[in-house]
Structures are given as C-alpha cells and as structure tokens.
Amino acid sequence: MPLPDPAQAGLFLLSLLAMVPLKFALVYLVGLACFWTGNFHGLSLSRVAITNILSGALVPIALYPGWLQTICAWSPFPGIVSTPALIFLGQVRGAESAYLIGTQLLWVAVLWIGARLLWRVAVRRLVVHGG
Incomplete structure (x- = not known):
C-alpha cells in the first residue's frame, strides 16, 4: 500500500482532526441520555454497535445495500471511520x-x-442526594 502524497496526507490529517x-x-x-435512563452500560453498548455498523468500521459502506448506504450518508457516522479511510486510500481526492x-465539521x-440544548433540558432533571 503506497503512502498518500503530501496533499492527500494533509487532508487525511485534517479529517482525523475533525473526527x-x-x-x-x-x-x-x-x-446525556443517562439523565433519562439512569443506565449508561446499555446505551454505551448500543452506541458502539450502531457506530461500528454505520461508520464502516466493520464492513466498508460501499458494500452495503443502497438503502443502508443512504442511511449512512445522512448520518454523522461515516465521518468517524469511512471518511478518513477513503481519503487515506486515495478513493476520494480534492474537492x-x-x-x-x-x-464532518457540519x-x-x-x-x-x-x-x-439537551444539556439545558437534562440538568433540570438532575437530582443529587446526600450532603
């Protein structure tokens, strides 16, 4: 696997910084969702599973069926794995x-x-017991 040229490497680093x-x-x-559920473990496992699937961490998004590629395209998840990988591999260039x-930045x-906004709502639900 050849290394990317300097311009592509710069874009890759910028993508990593945005990730x-x-x-x-x-x-x-x-x-923040724990303010309503009270349990982080289940939410965390769900987040990891959804992120791994929709980011392309397990399988490249290009191999997904069209409907799942559309869902990925309209979500923030490809910016975590797929975008930096595509830039590094040179599958996308320039513009x-x-x-x-x-x-990613959007x-x-x-x-x-x-x-x-969610924090402003969540902090009103905060209940602290004790001294």
Whole structure:
C-alpha cells in the first residue's frame, strides 16, 4: 500500500482532526441520555454497535445495500471511520475530500448545538442526594 502524497496526507490529517470532536459529541450525547435512563452500560453498548455498523468500521459502506448506504450518508457516522479511510486510500481526492471534511465539521456543529440544548433540558432533571 503506497503512502498518500503530501496533499492527500494533509487532508487525511485534517479529517482525523475533525473526527475527534465528532466522536466526542456522539459519546457526549449518549452520556446525556443517562439523565433519562439512569443506565449508561446499555446505551454505551448500543452506541458502539450502531457506530461500528454505520461508520464502516466493520464492513466498508460501499458494500452495503443502497438503502443502508443512504442511511449512512445522512448520518454523522461515516465521518468517524469511512471518511478518513477513503481519503487515506486515495478513493476520494480534492474537492470531494474537502466536501467530506466539511460534512464532518457540519456534523460536529450540529451535534454540539444539539448537545448544548439537551444539556439545558437534562440538568433540570438532575437530582443529587446526600450532603
């Protein structure tokens, strides 16, 4: 496997940097859901399973049936594994790489805004016992 050229490597690194807050936002949202469920373990296992399937971590998204590829395309999950992998492998280049990185950043913003709004609602449910 040849290494990507310097421009492609830069786009790959940018995609990796965008992946970190994207993954954090998803984990944070699942953590906020514990205000309503009271149990993190089940939610965490579900998040891992859904993320592994829809991100392309288990099977490349290109091998999914069309309807599942559409679901993946409209979700933030490909930005976690598929986008950086496609850029690194050179399967997307230039403008298409920039579009995928922009999509990652858009999802970061959407999830962060959603998390902030959910936090405002969740903190009202907080009950602390003890001194």
